[in-house]
Amino acid sequence: MGKEKLKVLFLSAEAVPFAKVGGLADVAGALPKAFRALGHDVRLMIPRYGSIRSNQFAFEKLGKPFPVVRGPGEELVHLIHTTTADDVPVYLLWDEKYFSARERVYGFDDDPQRFAFFGRAIIAALPHLDWMPDIIHANDWHTAIVPTWLAYEGRYLREYRHLASLFTIHNLAYQGISGRLILTFARMDYVKHLDVEPPGQVNWMAQGIANADLVNTVSPRYAQDILNPAVGGDLTTLLEQRQDRLCGVLNGIDTDLWNPATDPAIPQQFDLSTLQMRAVNKAALQQQARLPVRSDVPLVGMVTRLDYVKGIDSLEPILEHALANDIQFVLLGTGQPEYHEMLQALQARFPDKMQLFLRYDEALARRIYAGCDIFFMPSRFEPCGLGQIIAMRYGAVPVVHKTGGLADTVIDYHEQPDKATGFTFTPFSPEAGLDGLKRALRVFRSRKDWQALQSNGMKADFSWTNSAKKYVELYRRALELHAQG
Ligand code: ADP
DSSP: OTTOOOEEEEEOSOBTTTBOSSHHHHHHHHHHHHHHHTTOEEEEEEEOOTTSOTTTSOOEEEEEEEEEEETTEEEEEEEEEEEOTTOOEEEEEEOTTTTTTOSOSSOOTTHHHHHHHHHHHHHHHGGGSSOOOSEEEEESGGGTHHHHHHHHTGGGSTTTTTOEEEEEESOTTOOOEEETHHHHHTTOTTOOOOTTSOTTEEEHHHHHHHHSSEEEESSHHHHHHTTSHHHHGGGHHHHHHTGGGEEEOOOOOOTTTSOTTTOTTSSSOOOGGGGGGHHHHHHHHHHHTTOOOOSSSOEEEEEEEESGGGTGGGHHHHHHHHTTSSOEEEEEEEEOHHHHHHHHHHHHHOTTTEEEEOSOOHHHHHHHHHHOSEEEEOOSSOSSOSHHHHHHHTTOEEEEESOHHHHHHOOBTTTOTTTOOBEEEOSSSHHHHHHHHHHHHHHHTOHHHHHHHHHHHHHSOOOSHHHHHHHHHHHHHHHHHHHHO
């Protein structure tokens, strides 16, 4: 098995620079690049959404459109190809009904059909690529249909039976549950009902876990957390059964794309040796947020989807108390309407201390990472989390709930003062969250200690290199397990 070059097809619903909703896109944009740097042939496959315009990328059509099954009928799909600036070949599946006619990635009533169709299109596309992978790396429920199909049908077909599969759980909170008619739609009625699935329903996340050769999560701690019913929920028993095939590999970030020394989106570029120049970014952020421009006041920032799993409901009681102190708070995020309303009501009460940006804005996200003092991430659960990692790289000190990848990446000031990169709190409660923030606010007053926290975070290695090597080991193990049958 040794060192031969692996051929991997990486499947994702979103990928930087084509379409991004959250961290999955960052991973799908960065990890294939890191594999290629290790000498492997990794290619990416994503849907072509309407938002991915042909004038932004050099697209080339490959061959003729091919039919993809859909219920009793078929739909024609075009295969298009491009290569990223980092030399990663990318295949995009272009249909007229489910993807290219819509701008958004998720959030449609027919998402189960859309992604079942994406899965069937991937399977149908493989013989048209002029290239056959050894490994299918499926990510989250949107692509779980592929390892499921391989386990039931592909294993009996000459062109597909060699394909080993790795299924990565980026977030167990989104499972892709729908009625079993989806199997008729995908022409996969043979898929067995799993004990953990609700009666008459299919849970694609569960199917991916049950059918892939190997399964991993995006941090070691989260691989443990999901064995606890409080996090694993209905899937805990299945995950326990698959424990010998389950592990965690910590996400990294693309350190070229996330680099405060070169980031064109921030007003003042800086690195560790010019850390004092970071103050320019803080002032610019305060100005953009229409808050008093003051260097002495601690500025707390958040960049987040506004979702239950991110602990947004805990913000109301936390901020009510925290904003009574001399602090400022900025939040960039979008998501559930009830959270938009709750945050707007809070802002109305603290207009000179808090500013909201309720939208998706990549450049502003970067300015927040580069300008805030404290990056707050009170996620209820967190498979890995990239926000806190980016924050540390940009010299902001994270305050996080000690769960999943947050626990694996942030070293608490009071636990290990010398190595500390931030503050972790537990349990998940407004009191503990407030306490975490208050501890950070106290240390903020000591310039020397604060700079040590910033410096430790900026020096930490969150590049993909180590994790990509671990994935290569997983690919090799998946191939071995697959060969054993
Ligand atoms: P998740 O994938 O659960 O959303 P992560 O922390 O893993 O959480 O990744 C979030 C990614 O999405 C980060 O790159 C973050 O900067 C980005 N992001 C989240 N919300 C926004 C927003 N409103 N505008 C710009 N970027 C955002």
